[in-house]
Each structure stands twice: as structure tokens, then as C-alpha cells.
Amino acid sequence: MPRISQKHIPLLSTIGVFLLLYAIASLRYDRFFTVRVFLNFFRDNSFLGIIAVGMTFVILSGGIDLSVGSVLALTTVVAALLIERLGVHPALAVVAVLVMGTAIGFAMGCVIHHVGIAPFIVTLAGLFFARGLALVLCDGSITIDNPIYRAVTAWKIPIGRTGLPLTALTFLAVLVVGIYVSVYTSFGRNVYAIGGNEEAAMLMGVPIGKTKIGGYTLSGFCSALAGVIYTLYGSSGDPRAGVGLELDAIASVVVGGTLLSGGVGYVFGTLIGVLIFGVIQTAITFENLNSWWTRVAIGLLLLLFILLQRLFARPRLRANA
Amino acid sequence: MATTSQADHPARLRPWEHKNFWPVVALAAILGINLALFPQKFLFLREGRLYGTLSEVLQQGSTVMVLAVGMTLVIATAGIDLSVGSVMAICGAVAALLLTRTALPLGGVVVVALAVGACAGLWNGVLVAFLGLQPIVATLILLVAGRGVAQLLTSGQIITFKHPAFKFIGTGHLLGLPFPVYLVVIVAGATILATRLTVAGLYVEAVGNNERASRLAGLRPGLVKSLVYGFSGLCAAVSGLIETSYISAADINKCGEYIELDAILAVVIGGTPFTGGRANIVGSVIGAAIMQALSTTIQMLDVPAAYTLVVKALAVVAVCSLGSEKFRRAMRRLVPARAS
Numbered sequence: 001m002p003r004i005s006q007k008h009i010p011l012l013s014t015i016g017v018f019l020l021l022y023a024i025a026s027l028r029y030d031r032f033f034t035v036r037v038f039l040n041f042f043r044d045n046s047f048l049g050i051i052a053v054g055m056t057f058v059i060l061s062g063g064i065d066l067s068v069g070s071v072l073a074l075t076t077v078v079a080a081l082l083i084e085r086l087g088v089h090p091a092l093a094v095v096a097v098l099v100m101g102t103a104i105g106f107a108m109g110c111v112i113h114h115v116g117i118a119p120f121i122v123t124l125a126g127l128f129f130a131r132g133l134a135l136v137l138c139d140g141s142i143t144i145d146n147p148i149y150r151a152v153t154a155w156k157i158p159i160g161r162t163g164l165p166l167t168a169l170t171f172l173a174v175l176v177v178g179i180y181v182s183v184y185t186s187f188g189r190n191v192y193a194i195g196g197n198e199e200a201a202m203l204m205g206v207p208i209g210k211t212k213i214g215g216y217t218l219s220g221f222c223s224a225l226a227g228v229i230y231t232l233y234g235s236s237g238d239p240r241a242g243v244g245l246e247l248d249a250i251a252s253v254v255v256g257g258t259l260l261s262g263g264v265g266y267v268f269g270t271l272i273g274v275l276i277f278g279v280i281q282t283a284i285t286f287e288n289l290n291s292w293w294t295r296v297a298i299g300l301l302l303l304l305f306i307l308l309q310r311l312f313a314r315p316r317l318r319a320n321a
Numbered sequence: 322m323a324t325t326s327q328a329d330h331p332a333r334l335r336p337w338e339h340k341n342f343w344p345v346v347a348l349a350a351i352l353g354i355n356l357a358l359f360p361q362k363f364l365f366l367r368e369g370r371l372y373g374t375l376s377e378v379l380q381q382g383s384t385v386m387v388l389a390v391g392m393t394l395v396i397a398t399a400g401i402d403l404s405v406g407s408v409m410a411i412c413g414a415v416a417a418l419l420l421t422r423t424a425l426p427l428g429g430v431v432v433v434a435l436a437v438g439a440c441a442g443l444w445n446g447v448l449v450a451f452l453g454l455q456p457i458v459a460t461l462i463l464l465v466a467g468r469g470v471a472q473l474l475t476s477g478q479i480i481t482f483k484h485p486a487f488k489f490i491g492t493g494h495l496l497g498l499p500f501p502v503y504l505v506v507i508v509a510g511a512t513i514l515a516t517r518l519t520v521a522g523l524y525v526e527a528v529g530n531n532e533r534a535s536r537l538a539g540l541r542p543g544l545v546k547s548l549v550y551g552f553s554g555l556c557a558a559v560s561g562l563i564e565t566s567y568i569s570a571a572d573i574n575k576c577g578e579y580i581e582l583d584a585i586l587a588v589v590i591g592g593t594p595f596t597g598g599r600a601n602i603v604g605s606v607i608g609a610a611i612m613q614a615l616s617t618t619i620q621m622l623d624v625p626a627a628y629t630l631v632v633k634a635l636a637v638v639a640v641c642s643l644g645s646e647k648f649r650r651a652m653r654r655l656v657p658a659r660a661s
Contacts, residue, residue: 111638114651115642115647116645116648117641121585122638127634131630132627132634133631135627135630247464251461251465292472292473293469293473295468296466299462299463302462302465303462306454
């Protein structure tokens with residue numbers, strides 16, 4: 001039997017908590033333990049999940065990206081304007097907004113690396129900038145009424161009596177690509193390396209700038225992709241979409257076992273983090289509780305996990321102090 | 322640190338080398354533009370009270386100014402407090418509930434609300450100092466959960482009330498000036514006195530500069546940090562009371578929404594570095610005034626309020642770039658190249 005390495009403990013405890021919560025909820029509520037509810041975890045949290053995958057890379061590299069919710073909102077608005085007001089073909093509009101989101105991420109990465117401002121501040125400015133721009137472009141929500149869009153929204157892979165729509169599939173695809181990139185590419189290894197110890201990574205010849213900027217670019221791309229998914233999910237563009245989404249994404253990543261200090265964690269853990277988020281949200285709906293309990297529950301869970309992490313990570317962090 | 326050059330030659334300090342010189346210039350420039358564009362609206366007396374742009378900047382900027390004072394100390398310990406907006410909402414909700422549901426006198430209501438804020442801040446402090454959480458995460462928890470708690474307190478409703486004495490906190494005038502201005506002066510003044518005349522300021526900066534060294538020197542960094550976060554919570558409570566009083570209602574969703582960003586930006590503009598070890602409270606208050614002056618000017622130009630966000634974002638990146646060593650070095654390399 002393989003020995004359980006200490007670095008796997010956060011991930012294993014995350015999976016344990018997910019199974020426990022899922023089991024409790026399934027025993028407590030009728031119709032919770034169904035394919036439909038399980039698939040809905042993926043459908044309803046697809047944009048959160050996509051953003052969380054991008055966020056995982058940024059956090060692994062030792063940074064943080066607070067702009068994700070606003071970039072999502074800006075993407076939905078630009079996509080809706082292009083399709084509805086300018087009559088651009090949806091496929092072209094999607095490509096355009098993906099390029100835009102990627103460019104925003106790239107620009108923030110460049111400012112962080114080349115100008116040397118803290119990631120927290122730069123992405124905070126990005127948050128203001130993208131939200132402001134979205135509100136400047138359009139004050140209210142725009143409905144997207146496009147035949148191609150409707151066809152794409154209605155399409156799904158049938159599973160039992162329900163199915164996996166494109167939104168959920170995109171999330172799963174991003175997840176698989178994210179896991180592949182983090183484990184099997186040099187970029188992924190470099191992200192872990194600079195998150196673990198930037199100075200040591202630099203001395204070993206890891207391209208710090210490229211990797212850091214790459215992380216933020218990836219996060220920008222994921223936010224834009226999540227924005228596209230949001231327009232599919234809600235058939236509209238909304239400048240007020242995704243308020244507070246950055247916190248949900250960070251919470252998912254951290255609950256998924258990634259250390260906020262960088263260098264330790266798994267993209268797969270982020271999936272579990274998003275699923276835990278989904279279980280809590282669904283359980284609170286089943287319980288007919290005020291949706292604000294979700295925030296309190298997420299906060300407490302976040303605290304619990306970070307305390308767990310502290311417990312396991314203590315020797316390492318003490319060595320760093 | 323590269324910052325010791327000023328301290329080594331205090332006598333040779335030129336005016337533009339003073340730490341608050343550039344923030345004051347920026348504030349004066351924005352207000353100057355405003356005065357030039359709207360001279361008749363800038364400042365006027367009506368019924369013995371000051372009105373106009375300047376008065377408005379001071380009144381509406383007061384919440385961020387008070388928050389920025391607490392935030393400065395937190396950042397000086399190399400921390401950050403993201404929870405201030407949620408703490409404002411909780412304290413506003415508590416005050417509104419006490420005013421409408423109990424017969425507690427106003428003084429009692431204020432004391433309870435302030436105590437709640439201080440406790441919320443202390444909770445952050447304990448998480449950071451004794452459980453060793455990163456400040457961003459510890460305060461993120463209260464940011465996420467705090468607004469939920471406030472929502473549960475008020476059952477999700479906006480609590481409105483009529484209470485002339487309480488309304489005075491946010492909208493009253495004393496000797497012609499808006500009352501919140503006095504609150505800012507009291508909070509900022511008391512903090513400056515406490516940090517300059519007592520050893521408290523030295524403790525805070527020492528912990529931020531090098532926590533280990535401060536512990537070896539006999540300080541208790543945990544206690545210092547806890548108290549600093551508690552103080553930030555107290556400042557958030559004062560802001561929450563001002564805001565709640567200003568609109569005569571506790572609106573959980575809107576109260577203090579995104580204000581943590583304004584407060585942090587005010588501190589950054591004011592010249593307190595993120596690395597900790599230095600606190601510039603006057604600078605932070607000026608920074609908050611700059612932010613509010615920008616917003617007010619943009620509103621007066623009839624530009625949609627959304628542009629404020631874009632302008633703030635660009636302003637912050639510009640200010641931080643000027644403060645960044647890396648950027649300055651790059652510029653210095655560029656300038657002689659152009660001259661030759």
C-alpha cells in the first residue's frame with residue numbers, strides 16, 4: 001500500500017469533507033441523491049468552476065486575482081453588445097471577447113511583473129476597471145436573442161432523464177486541460193516552482209516573468225470563458241454579474257486544498273472545492289433557508305479548512321518564517 | 322531599507338521631499354480643477370452652515386477617511402483588512418435594530434455598535450495573530466460571512482427608522498461644519514497622538530517591519546496585531562454608524578459595499594507601503610479625500626458614475642507605479658537616454 005504523503009493530506013481531507021457533506025445531505029433530503037442534483041452541481045457552478053481553475057494557477061504561483069468577477073461581467077456585456085447591437089456572428093463575438101479577457105489578464109500580469117506592484121493592488125484596480133467599463137458600456141442587462149445561441153443553450157448530452165449541457169461540459173474540459181497543464185507541462189511545473197520559492201526558482205533558471213504573466217493571462221482567459229458560459233446560462237449580458245465571484249472562487253480554491261501562500265495544491269482539488277460549494281448551496285435550498293446562510297456556511301468552512309491546513313503545513317511554514 | 326535616507330538628514334528635507342507633499346498636490350489639483358469649473362458651487366454659507374463641493378467631499382468622504390485610519394495601522398503591521406465593509410453593515414444593522422426594537426438611549430446604541438465592531442475586528446486579529454492565518458484570508462472569511470450575518474440579523478430587510486438625534490451623526494452640522502468631519506478629526510487625531518506621543522506607534526511599526534526582531538526585542542507581536550485589527554473594526558463601526566445615520570436606514574447589501582477597496586486605495590495613495598513598518602495616517606486621510614474629490618468632480622461633470630471606477634483604477638496604477646522602485650529605476654534609465 002502506498003504511503004500517504006503529507007502533501008496529499010489537504011486534498012484527501014477535502015475529498016473526505018465532500019463525501020461526508022454529500023452523504024449527510026443525501027440521507028437528510030429526499031431526491032438529493034439523484035443524477036439530476038449531481039449534474040446540477042456542474043451546470044449551476046460551471047462559471048465559478050472555470051474561474052476557479054484559472055485562479056488555482058494564479059494562487060499556486062503565489063499571487064491572487066481579484067478581477068475575475070468583473071472581467072466576467074465585462075465579457076458578458078461586450079458579447080451581448082456585439083451580438084445584439086452590432087449583429088456580429090456569435091462565434092466571432094465569442095472569439096473577440098476571449099481575446100479581450102486574455103489581453104486584460106496579460107496586461108495585469110505585465111504590470112505586476114514589470115512595474116513591480118503587488119498582485120493584490122493591480123488586480124483590485126483591474127476589478128474597478130473592468131466593472132466600470134462594463135457599466136459605462138451598458139447600464140442594465142441586455143437579453144441575447146439569437147437562434148444560434150438558443151440552439152447551443154438547448155443542446156445537451158443526454159444522461160438518464162436529464163443531461164449535461166455545454167456549460168457543464170466546458171467546465172469539465174477546462175478542468176481536464178487545467179490538470180494536464182499543471183502536471184505535465186513545463187509551464188505547470190514552473191508555476192509550482194515560483195509559488196514554492198521565487199528566489200530559488202529564479203536561481204534554477206525558471207523564467208519568472210513568463211510564468212507569472214502566463215498565470216494571470218490564463219486567469220483572464222478563464223474569466224472571459226466563464227463570461228461566455230454565463231451568457232449561455234442566462235441568455236443575457238449583465239454589467240452587475242459576478243459581484244463577489246472572486247471570493248467564491250478563492251474560497252473554492254482554498255477549500256480544495258491549495259495553500260494561499262503558493263506552491264502547494266492541485267487543480268483537481270479545486271473541482272472538489274466547487275462541488276462542496278454546490279452541495280452547501282443545494283442543501284440550503286432544500287432546507288428552505290435564507291440564501292444568506294450560504295455565505296455564512298462558506299465562511300465557516302473556509303475557516304475550518306485553513307485551520308486544517310495550518311495544522312498540516314505548520315512545520316514547513318515554521319521553517320520559512 | 323532604502324527609506325532611511327530621509328531619517329538620516331531630517332534638516333535637509335526640501336518641501337517636495339516631505340512624505341505628504343505629492344498627495345496634497347494631487348488633492349489641491351483636483352479641488353483646483355473643481356474650483357475653476359464650478360466656482361460658485363465650491364463653498365458657500367447658508368444659514369450659518371458651509372455647503373458646496375468642499376463640504377460635500379469632507380462629508381461623503383468621511384466614512385472612507387475613518388476606515389483609512391484603521392486600515393493604515395493594519396497595513397503598517399504588514400497586514401490587510403478586507404472585512405471593513407461587512408463590519409460596517411453588521412454595526413449599522415445592530416444600531417438600527419436597537420433603535421427600532423428597544424428603548425436603549427442613543428449613547429447605549431452607539432456604545433453597543435462600537436463594541437460589536439471592535440469584537441469583529443478582534444476576531445480577525447485573533448485569527449491572524451494567534452492562529453497564524455494570512456491577513457487576506459482571515460479577513461476574507463469575515464467579508465464573506467459578515468454580510469451574511471448582518472442579513473440574518475435583519476432577516477434580509479432594509480430597516481428604516483426616524484431618529485433625529487441619531488441622524489445628526491451623519492447629516493448634522495456643528496459650528497458650520499458637517500458633523501462627520503469632527504468624527505474624522507477625533508479618530509485621526511487621537512490615533513496620531515497615540516502613535517506619536519506614546520510607544521504604541523513604535524510597537525506597530527516594529528511588528529510590521531520585522532515581526533521576529535520585535536519578538537526578540539521583548540514585544541508581543543500577537544497582542545499588538547490583535548489590538549490593531551480590533552481598532553480597525555472599531556473604525557469600521559464608526560463608519561457604519563455614519564453611513565446608517567446618513568441614509569436613516571440599515572441597507573445590508575449597499576452599506577459598505579466595495580468600500581474596503583476605497584479604504585485600501587486611500588492608504589496606498591497616502592504613501593503607506595504594503596510591506597509594513599510605516600504608518601502615515603495623515604497621508605491616508607488625504608488619500609481618502611483625493612478619492613472622494615475625484616468621485617465628486619466626475620459626478621459634477623455629468624459623467625456617468627461608472628467612469629469613476631475606471632478613473633480610480635487608472636489613478637491607483639499610476640500612483641503605485643510612481644512608488645515602485647522597479648519602475649523608477651526603469652524611468653531613470655530611460656530619461657538620460659532621451660536627453661542624449
